[in-house]
Amino acid sequence: MATREQKQWQHHAEEKLLRKARKQLKRHREADQARRSDWRWDGVIDPADDESPSFERVMPRGERERRRAHLQAALTEMLEDTDETPAPAAADGLRGIVVEVSSGLCRVAVDDRMVMCSVRGSLSAAETGFTNVVAVGDVVIVSEDDAGRGVVEAVLPRRSFLARPDVFLSHLQQVIVANIDQLLIVASWREPTIWLELIDRYLIAAARCRLQPLICVNKIDLAETIAACRAGLRPYQDLGYPVIFASARTGEGIDELRKVLRGQTTALAGLSGVGKSSLLAAVQPGLNLRTNAVSEFSGQGRHTTTQVTMLALEMGGFVVDTPGIREFGLNGLRRSELASFYPEIVAAARRCRFGDCSHMREPGCAVIAAVQQGKLSAARYHSYRKIYLDLPA
Ligand code: GDP
Numbered sequence: 001m002a003t004r005e006q007k008q009w010q011h012h013a014e015e016k017l018l019r020k021a022r023k024q025l026k027r028h029r030e031a032d033q034a035r036r037s038d039w040r041w042d043g044v045i046d047p048a049d050d051e052s053p054s055f056e057r058v059m060p061r062g063e064r065e066r067r068r069a070h071l072q073a074a075l076t077e078m079l080e081d082t083d084e085t086p087a088p089a090a091a092d093g094l095r096g097i098v099v100e101v102s103s104g105l106c107r108v109a110v111d112d113r114m115v116m117c118s119v120r121g122s123l124s125a126a127e128t129g130f131t132n133v134v135a136v137g138d139v140v141i142v143s144e145d146d147a148g149r150g151v152v153e154a155v156l157p158r159r160s161f162l163a164r165p166d167v168f169l170s171h172l173q174q175v176i177v178a179n180i181d182q183l184l185i186v187a188s189w190r191e192p193t194i195w196l197e198l199i200d201r202y203l204i205a206a207a208r209c210r211l212q213p214l215i216c217v218n219k220i221d222l223a224e225t226i227a228a229c230r231a232g233l234r235p236y237q238d239l240g241y242p243v244i245f246a247s248a249r250t251g252e253g254i255d256e257l258r259k260v261l262r263g264q265t266t267a268l269a270g271l272s273g274v275g276k277s278s279l280l281a282a283v284q285p286g287l288n289l290r291t292n293a294v295s296e297f298s299g300q301g302r303h304t305t306t307q308v309t310m311l312a313l314e315m316g317g318f319v320v321d322t323p324g325i326r327e328f329g330l331n332g333l334r335r336s337e338l339a340s341f342y343p344e345i346v347a348a349a350r351r352c353r354f355g356d357c358s359h360m361r362e363p364g365c366a367v368i369a370a371v372q373q374g375k376l377s378a379a380r381y382h383s384y385r386k387i388y389l390d391l392p393a
């Protein structure tokens, strides 16, 4: 039983938090303008291409509590992270993080529980250039009625976000996920065979939205020799990209993976079947990409498929899965900009005969020469060519 003092103390602490939140909300108004030119991500996610997650409803005894505790720990950390962020329109209420959005409703992690929320009708995305008001990863202010129904009253400014052109209103952007720190690009060495061009596309996408990219090559247990894997990924390591060689099956590289995920909010990218779920389950036993994040609520608002889910890690941090990422359309990217995303091409191009060399067929192209001399990765150059031809002139 809580004593009166304890209750008072708690009340006092809540009041303090609220005052702080209000102050931040006020501070934000000036910063609102700046927020709009935030990061963009032009990767194409095809919602029709979604792999429907199966909704696991039955959980072992104690599992729900365990998950809540994890979520609470991770949530606290994330809220602390955003403490210095100024906030938008004034609103009173609880602070939480949106972990799932589904046809107008969202699931918000507030303290140690989940609140299913609708979004305050007066909140409009229209003037922000976005089609959605609330995205997974958003820090929001929630009010709650006696029946436990929540309403999102305000969305705090995003420190980063991934967006794509809206499916229906292509002049507007849809925010896929907010407040991401890094992009973990997962590939498998075999089954399916490693696809370097896709890694390059993800690297470009990460650079365009200023996310730290990490590469994880899974299923190295299927490689004849680890030396082959290392050689294949050497160009990336030489460029300074962190590369983790892992096997969800043998446990290799899992510690390293834990280290990079700890305390960060990480978006996952990679073809289906490369082992994203298996890796996460290895990182944290019981963590299930396909079922965890959507298992707490039954039914409500599920008529559209969940696109993005957010999982809390015990050790702190979140992992965000964006199922349906298949092809990375590099929307809005021009051919002439492509080379700038290949640091090694930029370096070699200084000796090209023509200043505007496309490195595709020009005479005196130092990039082509470097590839022929083995000084520049043929695989990287090959992906450059393929992506170049895909882009509008
Ligand atoms: P996801 O679609 O990226 O989440 O991939 P999954 O985690 O569902 O894995 C796809 C398949 O690859 C499953 O059959 C896994 O058992 C298998 N798999 C995952 N990781 C490894 C690994 O490290 N080695 C091997 N040999 N198989 C793996």
Ligand code: ZN
Pocket: 349, 352, 353, 357, 358, 359, 360, 362, 364, 365, 366, 367, 368
């Ligand atoms: Zn050139």
